[in-house]
Amino acid sequence: MGHKKMKILFLSPTVPFPLTDGGRIRVFNLLKQIAKKSDITLLALETQPTDEEGVAELQQLGVQVHLVPNAPTLPRVSLGTLLKAFLKRQPITVARYDLPAYRQKFRELIATENYDLVHYEMFHTAQFYTETDLPGVLSQQNVDSEIWRRLCSETANPFYKFAYWTQQLAFQRYERVLSPKFDAVTCTSDIDAAVFQGHCAADAIAIIPNGVDVTHFQPDFTTEAPAHLIYIGSMDWYPNEDAVAFFADDILPGIQSKVSDVQFSIVGGNPSARVQKLAARDGVIVTGRVPEIKPYFAEATVFVVPLRIGSGTRLKILEALAMGKAIVSTSVGAEGLDLNDGEEIFIADAPEPFAEAVARLLTDPALRRRIGENGRARVEKDYDWRSIGEKLHQRYTEIGSRAS
Secondary structure: OOOOOOEEEEEOOOOOOOOOOHHHHHHHHHHHHHOOOOEEEEEEEOOOOOHHHHHHHHHHOOOEEEEEOOOOOOOOOOHHHHHHHHHHOOOHHHHHHOOHHHHHHHHHHHHHOOOOEEEEEHHHHHHHHHHOOOOEEEEOOOOHHHHHHHHHHHOOOHHHHHHHHHHHHHHHHHHHHOHHHOOEEEEOOHHHHHHHHOOOOHHHEEEOOOOEOOOOOOOOOOOOOOOEEEEEOOOOOHHHHHHHHHHHHHHHHHHHOOOOOOEEEEEOOOOOHHHHHHOOOOOEEEEEOOOOOHHHHHHOOEEEEOOOOOOOOOHHHHHHHHOOOEEEEOOOOOOOOOOOEOOOEEEOOOHHHHHHHHHHHHHOHHHHHHHHHHHHHHHHHHOEHHHHHHHHHHHHHHHHHHHO
């Protein structure tokens, strides 16, 4: 395609700003990088009062934005959506985002502009692929069927077990049937890629890992508190809710028996009733949504990732590493990140070894600093958004040159 800039239509379920969760952070940073070399048009749903501010932020990066107005606010799933998903054997996210206004705007844009390629962010938007024969890239932030499978195995309630199982099957079906329709499928880790490799052509899968803005997140120990543990994430996302409850119930008491004045801050928007209740515990703080997470990272002595359910790769771990923080995580929490246990991070799955690793880091400043420095060096080398954006841009270019 020579030096001509590619024109890319990027479909996203939401406006990826403010940077309040992993999905938005990923999409925003990828848009920021690819907009340097391509003409990007973003089509997204209006779901938050802050969306106008987000649009302005994206326009500053040179991204053209089209908002589909008045989408239903999407925190909870209605019974109608559940029924539709069940009857059509659709994942809930697909049923929920199957909005005529979005489909209509997509058709309009394709009819009036000459795009080289369409980027579909997750199955939420991948369902609209039938509207065009333009080359398509499907971007998967995680393997949803795996999350539902873990949820299904974790719950004892037969009603939820059945509901989670139907979602697991629906996502497995979409992974199997829908993924091969795209010229490329991007995943964030080799673990996730292996799932899609079973369904797609070998050369269709690309690993575009999560990254971190290493210029924005930099080590700063001026405000570090003496024994402050922190976890950051959207608190209406079940895996995060489960993680902090597991930590407060099973791990924190073990740390408190060794380090009496320890504090645990749960930082993130929309805390569920279960999370709010944790604030009554000794040493637990629930902040709710905060305007900027950097000061919380800076204050943390140790960053904890007690996730038991999840898929994809963890942006928050990368941000904590970039800020030179020592981290203790479960295997699930650090899944898909190629980090060395005991050198760049501590990995522990059972409550006792997890509590032990945290207590050790809290009481040994030299070890804490060494682990933090190793982690910072590692993200600078392998997880800088600039090199990751370049990988995605190369993928676009390959597909574009095949199509032209």
